[in-house]
Amino acid sequence: MxxxxxxxxxxxxxxxxxxxxxxxxxxxxxxxxxxxxxxxxxxxxxxxxxxxxxxxxxxxxxxxxxxxxxxxxxxxxxxxxxxxxxxxxxxxxxxxxQARKTFSEAGGVFIEEYSKNNKKSWRHDCTRFRLHLQPVIGQIYLDDLRLKHIEELKSVVTKKGLSKGTIKHCLTLARQICYYAIKRGWLTGDNPVKGIKFPKPNNRRLRYCSVEEEYDFFEMAVNMGYSECHDICLLSLYTGMRMGEIFALTRQDIDLVENRIIIKGRSGADDGPKAGGSRVAYIIEKIRPMLENRLALFQGREALIFPKPNGGIRKCIGPDFATLMKHLGWNDGVTDRRLRFCAHCFRHTFASRLIAKGAPLTVVKKMLGHSNIQTTMRYTHTQDEQCRDAAQLLL
Incomplete structure (x- = not known):
């Protein structure tokens, strides 16, 4: 050419x-x-x-x-x-x-725009997202996300040795993020978490406090000078309040005239403080002197009854409870967390004793602030002696 x-x-x-x-x-x-x-x-x-x-x-x-x-x-x-x-x-x-978003980007927006404004547990969402979700599926674009990726996430967190409850929370968070992405138009089609099989954790606590243990615990708390730990646990035992509810109590929530405690929830909900609503706990003589003494310590109506040393709100009961458990030896050699004694066991004991005394489940449900009766029914399993006595009626 x-x-x-x-x-x-x-x-x-x-x-x-x-x-x-x-x-x-x-x-x-x-x-x-x-x-x-x-x-x-x-x-x-x-x-x-x-x-x-x-x-x-x-x-x-x-x-x-x-x-x-x-x-x-x-x-x-x-x-x-x-x-x-x-x-x-x-x-x-x-x-x-540019419009496509990775799971990590969508998750960050979900936590900032939704979780922080609507969920009490948003800090747990942040931790689970950062430690467990992001490393596995964070860099995958939403439209590329498939069931196999969620199965991989489930496999990875399971191999970490996390509890079934934590694994379930991780999968639930992934599902919530995907539904939020669908709502925002970032993800089309079905939620990829939809077909995953969630583990079924058994968190039912089998441990509660006997009358003898109650005496030993509070006597040791007094002798060791752990007054705040003593008062917090006493309040939980005789009102059924959750630890978080006790830590949030202020002076204005306690009415010694009407003998009641207002347990505040988030505005706009009506299923108990854990779900967001409010309820009432009742003051009996077992706890009245303790409350009178604590109210005398604080003058401001909005002052916390059980503040941290710096005046802020508590996040946990503190090291004194662990020290008491060590001295009492109640958890020595106990590996099953359902059988270990923790501060929540006082609330468990409150419910169990009410049911043993014949209180209707619907009443106990309301006093505990449960959203459904199935949760309250978990406390009926402690009454084995009643079942044995009932069986003897057939003789």
Whole structure:
């Protein structure tokens, strides 16, 4: 082929010319053009060099599409149209890629916009998201997220030795993030967590406090000078309040005239403080002197009854309880967490004693602030002696 002259190729309508000096491989670089007719007039358009990726076959494919589109009167009908369409397609793809979110990005927005404003447990969400979800599925784009990725997440957190309850919480958080992404339009189709099988944790506590243990615990607390730990546990034992509810109590919540304690929940809910609503606990003589003494220590109506040393709200009962357990030896050699004695066992004891005394489950449910009767029924299993006595009635 003579240098710098266009010559025909074996492909109809495709011509090329060789560069005078530049090589592409062992041959001179070639420049390709295509020819076709528009309204009976011949039109020629340049494509590019072989060194830019062009070939006779590729040029022929473009020409064939243009000729077909001209005949049908649709689509790109010139090389310029093709290039503009390609540029627009690439622009749309860039916009779509910028709009796509990874699971990590969606999770961060979920926690900031929803979890912090609507969930008491949002700090747990932050921890589970950072430690367990992000490392496994954080970098996956939402639209690429599949059931197999969630199965992998479940497998990874299981191999970490986490409890069934924690694994369930991790999967629940992943599901909530995906539903939030669907609502925001970041994820299309079904929630990928929808088909996962959640573990069923057994957190039912089997430990409660006997009358003898009650005496030993509070006597030791007094002797060791752990007055706050003593008072917190006493309040839980005789009102059934959760630790978090006790820590949030202020002076104005306690009414010694009406003998009641207002347990405040979040505004707008009505199923107990754990779910967000409010309820009432009742002051009996067992706890009245203790409350009178504590109220005398604080003058402000909004002052916390059991503050931390710096005046802030407590997050846990503190080390004194652990010291008491160590001295009493109640948890020595006990590996099953359901059988270990913890501060929550005083609330458990409150419910168990009420049921043993014949209090209706619906009443106990209301006093505990449970959202459903099934949760309250967990406390009925402690009454084995009553079952044995009932069986003797058949003799």
């Amino acid at each position: 003579a240098a710098n002259r266009f010559e025909a190729t074996k492909y109809t309508g495709v011509r090329c010319r060789s560069h005078k000096t530049r090589k592409h491989g062992v041959q001179f670089d070639k420049y390709y053009v295509i020819r076709y007719k528009v309204n009976g007039k011949l039109k020629e358009e340049g494509l590019g060099w072989a060194s830019q990726g062009w070939s006779p076959a590729k040029a022929y494919k473009i020409r064939s599409e243009i000729v077909t589109n001209i005949k049908l009167g649709v689509g790109a009908q010139s090389l310029k149209d093709f290039r503009e369409a390609k540029t627009e397609k690439e622009r749309v793809k860039r916009v779509e890629m």
